[in-house]
Amino acid sequence: MAMIDLAATGDPRVVPILLKLATIGYPYEGYVGSRAPYIWLHHDYVETSLAKWGDAEAFAIIEHELRTNAFQTAILKMQDVAGQKAVRALLEASVNPDYAMFNQALFKSLSHMVQNPPLPPDADPTAENLHKWQAWWAKNEATAKCVYPAPYE
Numbered sequence: 001m002a003m004i005d006l007a008a009t010g011d012p013r014v015v016p017i018l019l020k021l022a023t024i025g026y027p028y029e030g031y032v033g034s035r036a037p038y039i040w041l042h043h044d045y046v047e048t049s050l051a052k053w054g055d056a057e058a059f060a061i062i063e064h065e066l067r068t069n070a071f072q073t074a075i076l077k078m079q080d081v082a083g084q085k086a087v088r089a090l091l092e093a094s095v096n097p098d099y100a101m102f103n104q105a106l107f108k109s110l111s112h113m114v115q116n117p118p119l120p121p122d123a124d125p126t127a128e129n130l131h132k133w134q135a136w137w138a139k140n141e142a143t144a145k146c147v148y149p150a151p152y153e
Contacts, residue, residue: 003018003021003046003048003049004045004048004049005151007048007049007050007053008052008053008148010053010054014053015053015055018046018049018053021046022043022046044073044077047077048062048077048080048081052081052082059081059089062074062078062081062089063089063093065077066089066090066093067093067095071093071102071105072105075090075105075106075109078090079109079113079149080149082113082146082147082148082149083146083148084141084144084146086113087110087113087137087141087144088141090106090109091110091133091137093106094130097131098127100125101125102125103126103127103129103130104125106125106130106133107119107121107122107129107133108121110133111123113146114144114145114146114147115144115145115146115147116145117133117136118133118136119133
């Protein structure tokens with residue numbers, strides 16, 4: 001978690017540290033579907049940290065994970081990355097608007113990512129509510145105030 005806080009500083013001197021931390025432990029060779037989707041592993045923190053710092057490749061990995069069985073972890077990663085780019089990625093990720101499990105996790109994270117969200121975190125996970133979020137974002141993207149997570153303690 002400290003890795004995510006380091007990345008949040010925006011300091012480019014952090015990147016070599018994060019890349020070094022990425023080499024510690026088992027060699028990670030990218031997402032494979034057999035990994036448990038609800039457990040944050042070492043590489044999850046590295047990916048999230050690099051994406052938060054602004055690394056396009058790490059962000060793209062998390063975006064891809066939104067369309068896999070690991071979507072719940074990926075949604076949480078995007079919540080930690082925060083900002084307009086993360087909100088946009090989440091709202092564009094729904095491949096099936098009627099997928100209640102995805103929408104439930106999505107609505108909870110989205111409502112914590114912006115000030116004055118259009119729906120509460122526990123909104124019904126319906127396609128109609130997904131469309132409400134998407135319409136709200138289309139109208140308010142330029143003026144929406146994003147909420148950034150507090151540093152981990």
